[in-house]
Amino acid sequence: MTILVTGSAGFIGANFVLDWLAHHDEAVVSLDKLTYAGNLANLQSLEADARHTFVQGDIGDQALVAELLEKYQPRAVVNFAAESHVDRSIHGPEDFIQTNIVGTFRMLEAVRAYWKGLSGEAAGTFRFLHVSTDEVYGSLSPTDPAFTETNQYEPNSPYSASKAASDHLVRAYHHTYGLPVLTTNCSNNYGPYHFPEKLIPLVIHNALAGKDLPIYGDGQQIRDWLYVKDHCSAIRRVLEGGKLGETYNVGGWNEKANLDVVHTLCDILDQEQPRADGLSYREQLTFVKDRPGHDRRYAIDASKLERELGWKPAETFETGIRKTVRWYLDNQEWVNNITSGNYRDWVSKQYQ
Numbered sequence: 001m002t003i004l005v006t007g008s009a010g011f012i013g014a015n016f017v018l019d020w021l022a023h024h025d026e027a028v029v030s031l032d033k034l035t036y037a038g039n040l041a042n043l044q045s046l047e048a049d050a051r052h053t054f055v056q057g058d059i060g061d062q063a064l065v066a067e068l069l070e071k072y073q074p075r076a077v078v079n080f081a082a083e084s085h086v087d088r089s090i091h092g093p094e095d096f097i098q099t100n101i102v103g104t105f106r107m108l109e110a111v112r113a114y115w116k117g118l119s120g121e122a123a124g125t126f127r128f129l130h131v132s133t134d135e136v137y138g139s140l141s142p143t144d145p146a147f148t149e150t151n152q153y154e155p156n157s158p159y160s161a162s163k164a165a166s167d168h169l170v171r172a173y174h175h176t177y178g179l180p181v182l183t184t185n186c187s188n189n190y191g192p193y194h195f196p197e198k199l200i201p202l203v204i205h206n207a208l209a210g211k212d213l214p215i216y217g218d219g220q221q222i223r224d225w226l227y228v229k230d231h232c233s234a235i236r237r238v239l240e241g242g243k244l245g246e247t248y249n250v251g252g253w254n255e256k257a258n259l260d261v262v263h264t265l266c267d268i269l270d271q272e273q274p275r276a277d278g279l280s281y282r283e284q285l286t287f288v289k290d291r292p293g294h295d296r297r298y299a300i301d302a303s304k305l306e307r308e309l310g311w312k313p314a315e316t317f318e319t320g321i322r323k324t325v326r327w328y329l330d331n332q333e334w335v336n337n338i339t340s341g342n343y344r345d346w347v348s349k350q351y352q
């Protein structure tokens, strides 16, 4: 048996493949375009592992996806491939439309043709799991209840609008063609291999490099944080037991204001790797111009997943964030490789 995983060289995709092969002997075929966010170093530990095959390519290349499906006959496709950074979607939405909407559509077409050609048990057990985000639901006020699966979609950024469109396509392929799909909508992940354009790895990297820690606006925007390995275990659980055509919210019950997250990171770094001058990393905090259209609050109600499939996160924010800081301190070479080159162009464009 084999599964096809797209976006496998990115942050969550790589964690998923590594975790999958730590839990199963079932082979994985990885498909990734290797955009700026894709990094083969994330999968380096699998280099000599015969259970893993990596293919560089685009989910929007329908012929390639069809060829891979024919060749490897996967029993499931898990789709992580996407453009994922909100700020980049504000600077240039085009890639988001191409990959998240057109790419998902082309992949759905290839998968539909493959699934139609399956017979008997293989057709009945096949699954297409689409990995999505809580951002499709829009922004909450401080007193609103957390998002449930029945919340209306109200995406506010080009990124979340493109993810919402892809969710709708996946839903439509189930209702119209009967494609056996599952969708997960998860909150903010953090952990190993997180690209340092996102808040948590950016702050750790900048703190250690003696640079400013940029807080957008007043820093009171709220996100729900989930340790990436808990997201991976939720996806495995949904793939195994999820009801066809259903969506599942995934979250950590960890609502935090951005400023509190950054303070926590500074405090852990103060203990783990104190600054040479004895001052706190909090000294480096800087308030900068807000993100246009910045969503104020996200909160996920993950009780459906807990109730129906018995999933619970293993990490609290306190345990997960310590592990994360430790991982970055122990993997400075990984960070240094990423933060040379094109990364610098992005930082000067975004934080000039």
Ligand code: NAD
Binding pocket: 006, 007, 008, 009, 010, 011, 012, 013, 031, 032, 033, 034, 035, 036, 037, 038, 039, 057, 058, 059, 060, 079, 080, 081, 082, 083, 084, 085, 099, 103, 131, 132, 133, 134, 163, 185, 186, 187, 188, 189, 190, 195
């Ligand atoms: P990421 O940007 O770290 O990785 C995305 C990966 O997809 C990269 O390896 C990239 O090379 C690849 N990719 C991009 N375009 C592609 C294409 N056209 N064809 C093939 N591969 C392509 O993103 P991530 O944070 O790992 O997110 C993975 C998925 O999870 C995304 O769909 C994202 O929307 C979703 N998600 C992310 C979070 C989060 O907090 N990071 C939370 C909820 C959902």
Ligand code: DAU
Binding pocket: 084, 085, 086, 087, 132, 133, 134, 135, 186, 187, 188, 189, 197, 198, 199, 200, 202, 214, 215, 216, 219, 221, 222, 223, 258, 291, 298
């Ligand atoms: O909610 C799930 C989403 O979480 C995923 O779908 C996205 O792919 C993922 O990138 C993430 O989106 P966010 O925009 O919430 O993540 P980011 O790390 O970019 O920002 C987190 C919060 O921190 C957000 O309110 C913006 C703020 N921020 C971010 C950066 C990069 C800052 O204040 N300063 C910064 O420099």
